[in-house]
Amino acid sequence: MTSHSKIDVLICGAGAAGLTLAIELARRGIAFRLVEKMDSPFHGSRGKGIQPRTLEVFEDLGIVDRIIAAGGLYPAVREYRSDGSHTESEVVERAEPTPAEPYALPQMLPQYLTEAILRDRLCELGHAPEFGCELIDFSQGEAGVVARLRRHGNDEVVQARYLVGADGGRSSVRKTLGVDFPGKTLGVRAIVADVVLDGLSRDAWHRFNDGSMERQLAVCPLAGTALFQIQAPIPLEGEVDLSAAGLTAMLHDRSGRGDLLVKSVSWASAYQMNARLADRYRVQQVFLVGDAAHIHPPTGGQGLNTSIQDAYNLGWKLAAVLNGAEDALLDTYEQERRPVAAEVLGLSTQLLAAAKQGDMRRGRNVRQLDLGYADSVLALERPERLHGPYAGDRAPDAPMRGASGRPVRLFDLLKGTHWTLFGYEADRACVAARAGLRIHTVGEGAELVDEGGHFRAGYAVSAGEWVLVRPDGYIAAIVGTEQLGALEVFFQYAECGMPGA
Template identity: 60%
Template structure:
């Protein structure tokens, strides 16, 4: 039996596990990423990447690859009984702004998203270990001892400081921890499949019918495939053979000219809405679908999972580097509240789709307004009427460096440390440089120039005010004067 020592053991190499692995790799934390399946997931279960997740992928260095590989959502084309149709946009959004550079979701099949993340992880010198199943673990005072098994019967013991279960809705880790997973069945079952077919143009998301007899065929951007989605009976076996799918497409569309050539992936699933009671037990955490499951409406699942990992990654890295273990308690405090709201939204959107056939998506699905105002990590010395508050997502802003080059705030934040913005201060700073903290002075004598006033507009800055931005791009603290005790206490307690 082999024995491996590492800082973090991650079980589950989907979007959440890969995001966490990349965050740890770029912060030089030792980890091991395993998955019980034999190889990468090959389907398109999650295909929508929301604007906030695009911002995260920019910081991870993969957003341009994602956009190049995918495409915009096509309009919805709803066919009438007489053969005509009506079209409407699939998404509603404002134009990009200096504060919000991404305004619409990207369509990219899940297997392509995860492939790009695996490529990025490989660039950082790491890879998932497929075909290794977590079969048990025990916690002790300074870590976790876990057992992995392979199909050939060989086993490995892993000793890690922390274990993260990103192992899906049927999570072994969650069950082993005896974490309750309360919720409800949505009393609806559906089929999703990736198809090669002819007879439909790729310029629209084609939809027929309402209620139990509806069906949709959506072109999967970045591929030559279409994704089939349709409700199926809640009880009984479902015939998912190629012949059965061809027959149901003909029956529900009323079209004889749509020819099915191949089925590349298929799945039947029952919709439910569930939220784990806890995200942490000792040195073990759960993330992604292991912590929350919900209907796919609104394209929230993969995005919420990625953002779980984004939140947890920098905190694990900080604790491994010497920060207090209590920092890790803020993961559940911040992310469970977000997941609870997301479950409510997904349920509301499912009801709209089921009763009215309405699949339009607006700002509430883009996740730009999610934040952590009630978090223990939020310190706000400004009034309630401030344009942004501690805990909010840090807005972007195009600026200019002192040397004259254009420079976006997001470019500065991508390094992944803490950033203190000093806006037009009246003298030398009093916050001393320290490990993990970048101090950026904004003003005509500073390193960053707010020529267009975009920082002032986005943050509501007045001269002398400061914003402390967390490693994950959320505002940790806002203060009218960097000499104030609240800010300096926050820095002393939150940074290593």
Template identity: 60%
Template sequence: MRTIHTDVLICGAGAAGLTLAIELARRHVDFLLIDKTTTPFGGSRGKGIQPRTLEIFEAMGVADRMVAAGGRYPAQRKYRADSGYDDVASVEAAAPSAAEPYGEPLMLPQHLTEGILRERLMELGHAPRYGHALADFEQDEQAGVSARVATPDGDVTVRARYLIGADGGRSFVRKALGIDFPGESMNARAVVADLSLSGLKDDVWHRWNGGGAQQISLCPLRGTPLFQLQMPIPLEGEFDLSDAGIAAAIAARTGRADIVVHAVHWRSDYAMSSRLAERYRVGRVFIAGDAAHVHPPTGGQGLNTSVQDAWNLGWKLAAVLGGAPDALLDTYEAERREVAAGMLGLASKLLDAARLRGDLRRGRETQQLDLGYPLSALTLDERAHDASNSAVLRAGDRAPDAPCRGAAGQPVRLFTLSGGGGWLLLRYEASGPSAIAGRPGLRIVDIGVRGELRDDDGYLRDAYGFQPGDIALIRPDGYVGVLTGDEHGAALANYIKWLG
């Protein structure tokens, strides 16, 4: 049997697997990305890209492509029994700001999102291998993982230093590891489908029978000529998913004969549940995305949380493969599992609102801009904390963007400096040389009259709460690792030493 050697074997080429692959490719890590399906997923399923995920996609070089391919969420048109209707906003939108360049979610069907990620991966010299199924694996915690992969040309052995299971809610990797996946059924079952139809305008999200068992919605899918159908169905029994069956359900629930279904391009029925893996790591094997957490689709959290799992794990894998301590990889589960637990609670709350009141409006709590890692081992905060002011930036928070000016006069956004994939040390009006200069993978930027970056309008000062002499160390994934006014102190020195 032929043997392939690589650093990382990624099982699953959905949004999480593709994001992880891009991050490894950006860092010149050798990997193999496989998927058991013979072709890429072709449906809309996860159609909402949250503002925090757009920031991540900007760092990956694909945000503009996604915005160009998708569109804004339309208003919801709620039809009343008297044949009238009310139009209400679908999402809480805000104007882009200096600190938050994306003020609202983007609607982009999942297959288009994943297509753009595959395109970016191809630009970096890689592509998923479809029709490649992970058959079994075993690991040696000292040497790596041996995996048997079934391919169209026969079985091969893959020797990898790490294996990542990004292979969905029925994850083979999670089950093979014996990781418990506790949770609960949400006592809800639904149909989702992508349709070609006529009889409806595509400028609003059409909804009927809100808050009841017969509710139904038809949402225009930005970036396509299609509509996405969503409707609850009985928990038990067969549901007719044929084109004719779906057309009949639409006619019955809307009470309209003028809505004509021309084709059903993708369809799925599913029972909703909420589950969270008890562990994200066993030795040299990790799980990410839906393999680690499944949830109701309300709130548009699933794909976004999966992408951010991979975003968190990618730079850490690259760092450890480059010589950082293995303990860095333990922070992946510590940080991301807590976030997933909160996401599951939010999605369940939003599901209840949708079922009881027909309320699908999504607010800031779904946008993931306020999530962070304050209790992480990678968080060091030595600044005085005013517990009464939640607006004050703390270590562990998402690092805000800020427009600045380079020493040569050109405009510079902080995100253009922090999106390169390494650590970024901001020194605000500091004096003397940096105490931690000359370290691979660390960029040091002095801010001030004699620095390479000028904060003329005070955006950095205000966003970070900087005083002269303060520093902020921003992690490769765009979260604040350290805030301190003592660059020469023992705490920062120990932090840097721990990272290797």
């Protein structure tokens, strides 16, 4: 039996990227469906690091406190020597929050818990993934995408304006499009397993035989759970025993300790490490996000975060175009996100090379706070700035005081689906109110007082300058009052981005 339906967006894949995109569309009143061929949610730890920039995204989505409460910080690394002694070091370079960067350190949270929180948020917005629903095939035409779904043996034909492939590294959407996925297999095969384990404390990330790719072993307590994650390289060929008995044997062999016991296995996988980047992120009305567009080695905790931020970038743009903005806006998704993925792939590969030598240290370069879109057509400066932040950069936070005397965070003003315009010591009457745009003035006698100078320091602004921030928290433009007319194109996107516009 075949039924038919029409929607705006069909999302294939209900992992972190698909869920984030669904939340973004739900917030904007877009008609969509989120389908997942698996019968139930993924239940492994895989991507367990949540970087500071992603925490900022989660603040906007309304779930950052849930994420932090559910997880925890990375523990110190305890490296064991052959004589039984050990050393301890921090895997994450310590940093303190600043007014501009409220989240200084990555959080650890197993992927299945992150996705559960995203599903709860989506449910609050009135939507849910459709598990056990597989995309069988699709075609494109003038009206958009015609897709065939199969659920419980029944086929359904869905007509959508857009299709988004968030269906992982083996993406059927990417393969159907014929998009090449060049890159390389990195010559490393490894296992990852979530287990109940006796014999090791939960106060450290235990590592044995660092520097030996044949015998390395890492056992990390998974924050927010009673589980440990085992990671270990394995031979490129041959079967590997991922049962409790098999993993216990591996622990005994590589640690030299007979007191370690794997009591049960919650999830386990053996995989080849790859670095690959899709040639294209868009083919007509179909887009690729997350692992469907790029796959990374796990070093540095970049893959999950990059995937979430893909969806965060694409969501507001899809909504704006569906509400009347020019289709060319959607081309900026690939223009902005593909170079980021290329940079992150390079970083992950470099960190893998260091990890082979036992160097697990992680610094600012993994936190994704410095990634931006300086070369985007959506980045405007008039006149051109001599020092940052620049158009295309991440918008810094800043604590201020409202005219009523209450403390106000800039991130609280950005939260939501709107664009935001800040005028520093500027005349509010210079800009007319319009749908989808929030306008705030900063300065003595204005609605916001820059009491500690954090806004001026964070944005390096002078009197009479205006800063326009996109819905995804990046600076679209910095202009003087006399150049305000140049913002008109962005204001049109703001109006089109309004829910129900």
